[in-house]
Amino acid sequence: MALDKNQIAKRISKEVKNGMYVNLGIGIPTLVANYIPEGIEVVLQSENGLLGMGPFPTDDQVDADLINAGKQTITTLPGSSIFSSADSFGMIRGEHVDLTILGAMEVSENGDIANWKIPGKMVKGMGGAMDLVASAKNIIVAMQHTARDGSSKLLKECTLPITGVKCVKKIVTDLAVLEIVDGGFKLLERAPGVTVEDIKAATAGNLIVEGNIPEIEV
């Protein structure tokens, strides 16, 4: 059975290690924060200028001057800090942020990512995505393996305008966990009940399968 959004987020949370500074994109990546295990201390960076993003506020804590990059109201934590957008992207560009988790529309087998534009349809802008993918030490992508019409989003080459080149390290989809290696998508884990053949059929880029592929623990 394919993973739902929360299960994808839960699987990605296992990649988050103690002491990391992490930037979470909008959508499934935001859900990762809900699954970070007890005892793992991480600091969430919000690129509009906050380190140490806390949970959503209660009704009486809401402060219009405290939002995250998705424009949601949030809170600070003991030890949080606030800074300008220039300092924020200094942290990102200077590789001080350890891990970036973001969504994608397409990923190619050499690690290119497309997630900002559909020509003629969606012209919202790239926000901080291009800066993040160009500089992050480690990038994990959360995405659906295929589009609604069944076509693969894991491609030989991206068809949409790309956000960054050769930057994605790992991908967690509703069907599988994959790593970008020389030559293509290396299959690491598969969703419970999903076969290697299913994943092969859903992957347009080169899929590398070595040995026994374990199921994702959900």
Added chain:
Amino acid sequence: MINKTVKNVQEALEGVQDGMTLMLGGFGLCGIPENSIKELLRRGVKDLTCISNNAGVDDFGIGLLLQKRQVKKMISSYVGENAEFERQLLSGELEVELIPQGTLAERIRAGGAGIPAFFTPAGYGTEVGEGKESREFNGKMYLMEAWLRADFAFVKAWKGDTAGNLIYKGTARNFNPMMATAGKITVVEVEELVPAGELDPNMIHTPGIFVQRIFQGEKYEKRIEQRTVRTA
């Protein structure tokens, strides 16, 4: 101490003309110069080039200027929350330059700091890099990006003093400190204007040298785009 105060928003925007390049602080609707935007509307100046991370929403922030067709060109990183913006863009009425957010922030910082260009990896290999000079440093490719400067920069701060020193609050800081440095004339509106000497010099985010005009803002709406709460 040099006194930067002007008596109201009308005096603060004296000299803003058609065709000018303006910077407007804020991220989404957080930390936007609400009073100055209203005065731009009232003055009716047009053919403006607006440098701002976002373009407001349909009925607030820069969205109000778009509705009145006062904007010729937007320079932004993300403009997704504005249907009128999208309509004007797709119909060709509005020019738009989309810039990676960190590059936008750094181009403004560079403008204020007197650095005409710098190299960044953001956008290399994408359509953002088309036509731009690129260079390799330590085995990685970077794009050359130029500074941004403006005729007027409109900044919102939390507290300010008569000498133009500023303190921001929360994530309403965002693009405001860089924009404060990059305007030929930097106009600041504050929630609380105090006499010089009342703010602790150790706590100042923007030193007064960057500020030409400061005034006490009023009637802040501080609209929230995504009110997200948890149950206590």
